[in-house]
Amino acid sequence: VHRANWLRFPLQPRRRFPWADSGAPNPGAPSSRGLAEASPVAAIHFSLSPFLPVMSKKLGKPPPAAKEEGREGLFASCSFADLGLHPTLCAHLQDKMGFQAPTRIQAQAIPVAMSGKHMLVKAATGTGKTLAYLAPIVHLLQMREPRAERTDGTFALVLVPTRELCLQVYGIAQQLVHRFHWIVPGYVMGGENRAKEKARLRKGISILIATPGRLLDHLQHTASFVYSNLRWIVFDEADSILELGFGKALEDILEHLGSRSGAPDQNKNKIGHVQRQNLLLSATLNEKVNRLAKISLKNPVMIGLDDQKKQSSALGKNHTSLLSDDEEDEILEKRNDIMEHEHDDYKLPAQLVQRYVKVSCGSRLTVLLTILKSLFERQVSQKVVVFMSTCDSVDFHHTILSQLEWSPGPQLDMDQKQKFLSCKVFRLHGNMDQEDRKKSFLGFGSEKSAILVSTDIAARGLDFPKVKYIIQYDSPGEASEYVHRVGRTARIGEKGEALLFLQPVELDYLKDLELHGVSLTEYPFQKVLDSFPVIGQKPYKRKQISLDMHPWIMSLQRSLEGFVAAEAETKKLARDAFCSWVRAYTAHRGELKKIFMVKKLHLGHVARSFGLKEQPSLVGRSHQVQLKKRKKEQKRERPAKKRKFSSNK
Structure with a gap:
């Protein structure tokens, strides 16, 4: 996932290169108005002609063809402003954080995240998934009226698999909200002092990054944790979270937050009437991720899947079908096969x-x-x-x-x-x-x-x-x-x-x-x-x-x-x-x-x-050797006892 490299090594203003389709006119970038008026689904299909940004002198000149091939197709032809982000946030991304243009995944995901639709993103490492969900969250929070206060509690919740990733996402969130001082990021994770975390939650954290186990602990035992205004739940590296055995914890978290599909309404009174948006990001799609998507997402927009996989994944719990039950079951089986074998081929950088x-x-x-x-x-x-x-x-x-x-x-x-x-x-x-x-x-x-x-x-x-x-x-x-x-x-x-x-x-x-x-x-x-x-x-x-x-x-x-x-x-x-x-x-x-x-x-x-x-000596081997010795000794002792018994008789 593209997270920190651009933070340390800013890029110089981008340079346009000839477009691949010579017969077509220079497409330029779609206007923010055009993106805003378009539907979320249509917004992810606009032209994304790649360009090659000029690297800073500190990093040296881009190496030969392998480098250009690696960057080709990674970036979109539009700017962050074209995606509808606030001008102040766009200027901060460019001037202070060194982001000159969004990646293709960011260009597809940001408009959908800003639309309020549930979203499922499949993207490889180094494609900028973190910014794809943090930028729209910060954009919408800074536009909120009345202004978000710490006493309002948590608005966005980001779940990550490891403590190190928790710190990394928190660091990026800190930089993003630099010009919006009233938006407060924070984190809770295993190994930290619970009392100090409770004190921070009591004061209020606008964007909370957490590991599943510690978050569930605070949901169950921290009465001062306010999440009645919670609007976003993000599952970052969802496949890794599930591989580490947090599946049950995620289900419990969704039930506590009243955001699980088909869950009873007893917990939904805690969140009032706030419109909830769930975002799931994963490098691979498998059976476990598919199950999490079913219980957490409703009619999601899918990004990063080809047309066949989008169609096969579109049959969810909430859909209207004109097919018979047998035909639908057959399609569902095909969908599961595609989801399980989706990771058979991997695309790695050319460089x-x-x-x-x-x-x-x-x-x-x-x-x-x-x-x-x-x-x-x-x-x-x-x-x-x-x-x-x-x-x-x-x-x-x-x-x-x-x-x-x-x-x-x-x-x-x-x-x-x-x-x-x-x-x-x-x-x-x-x-x-x-x-x-x-x-x-x-x-x-x-x-x-x-x-x-x-x-x-x-x-x-x-x-x-x-x-x-x-x-x-x-x-x-x-x-x-x-x-x-x-x-x-x-x-x-x-x-x-x-x-x-x-x-x-x-x-x-x-x-x-x-x-x-x-x-x-x-x-x-x-x-x-x-x-x-x-x-x-x-x-x-x-x-x-x-x-x-x-x-x-x-x-x-x-x-x-x-x-x-x-x-x-x-x-x-x-x-x-x-x-x-x-x-x-x-x-x-x-x-x-x-x-x-x-x-x-x-x-x-x-x-x-x-x-x-x-x-x-291996523990397993030595234990087996000891067992064999005991069995031999027991066999030797048994005949001796029999002889002694027969002699007495």
Whole structure:
């Protein structure tokens, strides 16, 4: 989702380019009057000829054809003023926030959001979904008569899946309302002090961003929470919210707010006669999202779906049909099939370079360290996100990347040792304290050169500025998760690279990605490896040998194992990470189980990838061994008792 890049890197005034249809006259932009008079459905079908804005000098000139191809089709030919937004808000978007023109999704969604219609938006990451709903909400709130006061309570509610996304949306809302001081944004989320949140709710929050669990808690227990004037409910990253298990919480929230289709009227007296508008935004559409849309949306305008999917999704609970029941049931079945298989093909930015590196299990960590060192030696100022499968793995690798010391010379003297990576390293996962999570999220976003080691908590919705490389150290599993991970880079036409680590036994995963329209090329790691000197010698240029036997890899592996063994705490981190990694590896679902099989792995080599010289005992295995020993002992004891009993007889 396009969120923060434009906030930090403003664009210069746009430059018009020749239109693709040479026979047609220059369409220009539709007037705001024309959009206002048109119906909401018709408003999303006007001409959206793309243009290429000129990037600021700070970012440099746009690179060649790949860059232009990536930006082509992303932006609309109209301006924010053409969409009917208030002139003050348009000027603020352009002058202070750096938004020169809306994206195509924004140009389609903003008029619908301003019309009061329920809306379902399907859009890929980096297309500006956040502004698509926040801008019209701010526009309508600042025009409200009488002026919105804090004592009026909450007018707009935005539900997001994670705490980090909650902070990100709150930051954008703060900037949007800068010129409208009477509109107060705020947030409530897990991990924060409930008493302080209650105090803020008591004072009044106009636009409230929340995670589902904490919001439901305040709806049930905070009497001072005023939502009688609630007009908008927004489900941002709805698919991610449901994947995290908040489906029941969302249903309870809708019932509390009196906004669930078919719900009893006992809660509707809390909201008076305010016209309610629900907006649902999602990167993918599946059965769970479809169910949420059914219970929360009424005759929604659909954006981001092709004609076939719009027609198949149009049959909802509230519709008039001329078909027989059997014919309608058949169409409904087809609709469900389309919704379930809608994510089969993924469209990724053309300027995104996707590669994979084939690595044996025991050398994974040394290869990761080598690649990171190579990246930061080529360009000091850059950002990299490394995805791991478990929280324990994040903690261990964060320690390694931030503290590993080594000696580039032949003598391993303590005075000669230096940090392997000189950049800052941050970590992010769900088991961290809220304060630490907030510091990592804000710290990595503000740094010019840093590494973020994270679980999939950072794979959805978050927009870190200037992230150029995404490294998937642990395989994501589902193809949709792969797409969401690489979506953290190559945003809004910027260049980006993604690298996927695969073991030789996992190469069939590439075929699974190809079935979803994702193709990768092999990363030339051997060239990178041979460019590194070994213990002060010249770069290694002999005949190609196996990766595990390369002098650089062997030297780095010895340093790594020595570093892990030196401290008991680091060794414990490595053991915990090893056990959690093996458990996560067995958790792949469906057809992927045939690709990611623990039986194909050498667990001793897996331990080596965590800097361990010996394989730790797995909890599951040791428990099974103990059970077998007990059964054997019980079998031995039973015959002895029988012999004793027979002798007495």
